[in-house]
Amino acid sequence: MNTQATPSPQFYLTAPAACPYLPGEMERKVFTHLVGQRATEMNDLLTQGGFRRSQNIAYRPACEGCRACVSVRILANEFVPNRTMRKLIAVNGDLVGTMLPAQPSTEQFALFRRYLDDRHPRGGMSDMSALDYAIMVEDTHVNTRLIEYRKRVPGAGLGDQPKGELVGVALTDLMSDGLSMVYSFFNPKLDRRSLGTFMILDHIARTHQMGLPHVYLGYWVRGSAKMHYKTRYQPQEHLTPRGWERYSEADDSEG
Structure with missing residues (x-):
């Protein structure tokens, strides 16, 4: 023994x-x-x-x-997209999201660099090389996947492997109670598609289809304008000293 x-x-x-x-x-x-x-x-x-x-x-x-940093998770089984979100889902109806093993590609890295150079040119990841990207994807001992979002090729069947233009990628952990979005990036020139929002909505739908309750979004930072978007997806819970509690923007007593 x-x-x-x-x-x-x-x-x-x-x-x-x-x-x-x-x-x-x-x-x-x-x-x-x-x-x-x-x-x-x-x-x-x-x-x-x-x-x-x-x-x-x-x-x-x-x-x-x-x-100020507060952990956020969306209650996927209760989530109902609002009118704006439904329109966005329709706009991206020509995209196919495919869950793949966590293996980097030159195509992904090219999109990653395009995203960083446009959205975060002076950020902490701005000087990442192809090797750095490969390590970010592959250096994991947990259950991790990549979800590639591609334009559907006209005439392709629903069961066919997507071969169209790569427009977005999400690095995602599969957990016992849902999905955790580790990092995502996309074509920054496709503003009309709001791909960052669309990928979150897609993760919510995937989690619901899996019969799991939560999508983990990382940290919402009270007082940071660029983190405000994380509170749009209701209902959601925030981790407090008392544990996970439901949150709505009306509850925010900031200021």
Whole structure:
């Protein structure tokens, strides 16, 4: 009989650094490594506890004087798209989303670079190379997939492998209670399609079809305009000191 205890994860704390979301604030993170046979199970537990994954690292904010970062998850089984969202789904009716193994391609990287150069030219990922992108996709010990969004080729059957133009990609973790959107990027010139919103809506639909309850969106940052979009998808829950609680914009007492 093996009585050896299962090793517990070791947690570490980063040094203070400038916050990328709130001017004048400093951020710190607590993190651990997601490796070994229990990595998928640990990723589930940590994500449900407010952590996010980046490659084989799980992290969450541990800022000393700020609690603006709040974990968000959409209740997929209760979600009903509003009129604007339904119109957007119709606009993108010619797209096919295909879930694939987490394997990078030169086509994906070209789209990734196009997205970064247009949307985040001075961001922390702006100098990523093809090797960096491959590591971002492949360096994982958890149940990860890529979802490619392509234009449907005229005349192609529903069961055919899509071969049309690649317009968006989502790196997504499959979890016991839903999908966690790790990172997504898209053709920045296709403004009419609002591909960032469409990919979230598609993940909600996929999660509902899988019979699972949650889509994890990462952190909503109170006071950050560029994070406000995450509160559009109702109903949703926010992780509070009391656990996961339903949230609506009317509940926000900011200011």
